[in-house]
Amino acid sequence: MRKVDFIITTDRSMMTNHRGKEFLGFMTTSPPIGMPENLWRWIAAPKVPVDEWGRPRQAPYGLRKIEAALQDAGFSAEVIDPDYVKKYITAAKAVLIGHHDYFALNSPSIEYWMLTGKEPLNRKSFLSFIETVAYYKRKYNPKLKIVVGGPAAWQWLYSPTYLEKFMVDTIVEGEADRVIVDLARAIAEGRKTPRYILVGPRDVPGLDEIPVIKGASVNGLIEIMRGCPRGCSFCSVTYKAIRYYPLSKIEAELKVNTSNGVKGGVLHSDDVPLYGARGVTPNVDALERLHRLVKRYYRDFTWSHAALATILYGEERFKLLSRLADLILDENQEYMGFQTGIETGSKRLARRIMPGKSAPYPPEDWPEVVVEAFKLLHEKLFIPAGTIILGLPGETPDDVVKTIELVEELRPYRSLIVPMFFVPLGSLRGEGWFKPIKMTIEHAELLREVMRHTAYWSKDIISRVYMKGIKYTPAKILLIRFISRVEKIAEAIKPEDILYHVENVTGRQAITMTA
Amino acid sequence: MPQDVASVLHHDYEVTITDCNINPRDVVDVFHNLLKEKGTRFLVKVPKGRFVDCLNIIKRIHSTFIFISLTVIEDSVDAVGVEPIIVKPLKEGEGG
Numbered sequence: 001m002r003k004v005d006f007i008i009t010t011d012r013s014m015m016t017n018h019r020g021k022e023f024l025g026f027m028t029t030s031p032p033i034g035m036p037e038n039l040w041r042w043i044a045a046p047k048v049p050v051d052e053w054g055r056p057r058q059a060p061y062g063l064r065k066i067e068a069a070l071q072d073a074g075f076s077a078e079v080i081d082p083d084y085v086k087k088y089i090t091a092a093k094a095v096l097i098g099h100h101d102y103f104a105l106n107s108p109s110i111e112y113w114m115l116t117g118k119e120p121l122n123r124k125s126f127l128s129f130i131e132t133v134a135y136y137k138r139k140y141n142p143k144l145k146i147v148v149g150g151p152a153a154w155q156w157l158y159s160p161t162y163l164e165k166f167m168v169d170t171i172v173e174g175e176a177d178r179v180i181v182d183l184a185r186a187i188a189e190g191r192k193t194p195r196y197i198l199v200g201p202r203d204v205p206g207l208d209e210i211p212v213i214k215g216a217s218v219n220g221l222i223e224i225m226r227g228c229p230r231g232c233s234f235c236s237v238t239y240k241a242i243r244y245y246p247l248s249k250i251e252a253e254l255k256v257n258t259s260n261g262v263k264g265g266v267l268h269s270d271d272v273p274l275y276g277a278r279g280v281t282p283n284v285d286a287l288e289r290l291h292r293l294v295k296r297y298y299r300d301f302t303w304s305h306a307a308l309a310t311i312l313y314g315e316e317r318f319k320l321l322s323r324l325a326d327l328i329l330d331e332n333q334e335y336m337g338f339q340t341g342i343e344t345g346s347k348r349l350a351r352r353i354m355p356g357k358s359a360p361y362p363p364e365d366w367p368e369v370v371v372e373a374f375k376l377l378h379e380k381l382f383i384p385a386g387t388i389i390l391g392l393p394g395e396t397p398d399d400v401v402k403t404i405e406l407v408e409e410l411r412p413y414r415s416l417i418v419p420m421f422f423v424p425l426g427s428l429r430g431e432g433w434f435k436p437i438k439m440t441i442e443h444a445e446l447l448r449e450v451m452r453h454t455a456y457w458s459k460d461i462i463s464r465v466y467m468k469g470i471k472y473t474p475a476k477i478l479l480i481r482f483i484s485r486v487e488k489i490a491e492a493i494k495p496e497d498i499l500y501h502v503e504n505v506t507g508r509q510a511i512t513m514t515a
Numbered sequence: 516m517p518q519d520v521a522s523v524l525h526h527d528y529e530v531t532i533t534d535c536n537i538n539p540r541d542v543v544d545v546f547h548n549l550l551k552e553k554g555t556r557f558l559v560k561v562p563k564g565r566f567v568d569c570l571n572i573i574k575r576i577h578s579t580f581i582f583i584s585l586t587v588i589e590d591s592v593d594a595v596g597v598e599p600i601i602v603k604p605l606k607e608g609e610g611g
Binding site for chain 2: 144155157158160163164174179182196197198199201202203211236278372
């Protein structure tokens with residue numbers, strides 16, 4: 001029997017490539033709506049192909065980093081598909097689990113949960129998975145260590161019942177590339193391990209300590225930098241040191257992915273157009289070299305995130321977006337999608353909570369920056385998925401009205417808008433943990449506007465550019481049908497109805513959220 | 516540093532919490548003072564088997580300070596006749 005000391009894994013909502021369409025992954029953050037759960041799961045989180053040993057052909061990038069760090073240090077460590085974990089349990093020393101949103105407490109899961117009153121798929125999937133792992137530990141290998149980490153590691157601190165029930169030994173929060181090696185060593189030597197590790201800014205790995213992945217990542221996602229200089233008070237990324245991957249490191253990961261059959265990908269950063277920048281002025285040369293390099297390996301690719309101010313300023317000063325569009329869009333790629341933060345339409349709130357987000361423009365120009373950037377992106381066939389945050393500390397009804405007006409102004413531009421309830425991360429993380437926000441009639445009106453905007457443009461995007469080709473037809477038909485239904489509801493519903501609905505499901509939600 | 520404890524991060528201070536029922540605000544005050552002394556990396560010891568009971572304290576530290584590193588271990592902590600919080604500065608290389 002094959003033996004692996006450190007099993008690196010996660011549940012099916014994460015161990016999937018979402019049919020090669022990263023944005024379908026958002027469906028796992030919602031409960032099934034308008035179709036059976038199995039069908040919803042089939043569209044959003046199909047099983048990923050594995051080899052004879054249960055090693056997935058593609059795995060979440062974060063898990064690949066941990067695997068690489070441990071293999072570089074000489075450990076027997078591999079990413080294993082959740083369906084194959086049992087085969088390795090008896091001889092393993094530890095199961096290392098990562099997740100973006102273990103208990104659906106992050107956005108947008110928590111919004112979908114609150115709005116529907118039903119547990120999102122990712123939470124149900126994870127709870128079922130971890131219950132099985134805990135059962136295996138109890139039955140087959142009581143000495144097995146269970147280590148949890150990843151961007152949602154903090155959620156375990158707020159889930160003491162699950163911590164005990166699932167016999168979690170160690171929680172690792174923060175960039176774990178370096179610390180995981182020390183932890184694995186402690187486990188391998190049979191030493192007692194910490195219960196909780198928080199890797200702070202002083203202990204983040206340097207560039208040379210961040211390993212190159214050994215196996216392909218989901219949808220070819222690769223990191224190009226870490227950190228962000230904009231300093232938004234609700235964000236946890238912003239206080240990490242900025243580190244730009246050199247092109248040689250990026251190329252090494254592109255090679256790993258393409259040699260494993262990956263043809264397209266995602267460039268990951270919290271503001272891709274700031275790659276190689278000093279401050280908030282884009283470095284055109286670095287960006288052009290980066291995009292030329294990536295295009296040599298990937299047929300098509302997207303950015304994970306980009307800031308609207310970087311895009312607008314880059315275009316005004318250097319014609320940046322036009323130049324990058326020339327490099328990216330070709331016969332293999334008709335559009336470029338990415339996620340961006342709108343957060344608010346209120347100048348007052350922008351100044352208060354994210355004064356650096358609009359830089360080099362003043363926060364008072366924020367709504368104009370958003371509109372001008374969306375207009376530019378529409379013209380260049382870039383499709384932003386913009387988030388807005390409801391319930392920011394100090395928010396007034398007038399601030400919400402300003403956001404409604406901004407969403408209305410964005411209607412002509414091809415984009416998705418996703419509402420999020422305030423989750424206290426970053427320097428605001430001491431503010432009001434997980435009290436569901438008090439919904440107001442203005443919030444309800446904003447949600448309706450967002451539903452209308454996103455339903456309208458989703459249909460356009462899915463039918464025109466996002467899911468081309470016969471293999472997507474069944475999923476595409478189901479999605480278009482679903483969106484048409486949402487569109488009809490969004491046109492007919494009154495803000496009072498939304499408010500009534502949320503008030504009635506929130507009580508139900510509070511019961512299941514407690515762990 | 517006992518051999519049975521993982522040496523994972525380097526630490527500036529060891530903070531032993533002997534009583535998980537202490538007001539988390541008192542622990543935050545201690546950390547504020549240690550930050551003034553330029554400490555940002557802390558080894559926190561809680562009594563054996565009491566990690567979950569001490570979570571309120573850990574959560575309060577976590578939600579108050581964003582620039583710190585923290586390692587929490589369970590250790591034999593004799594709570595009889597001692598202060599609820601004991602702080603010990605660690606030298607370079609000591610404490611992991």
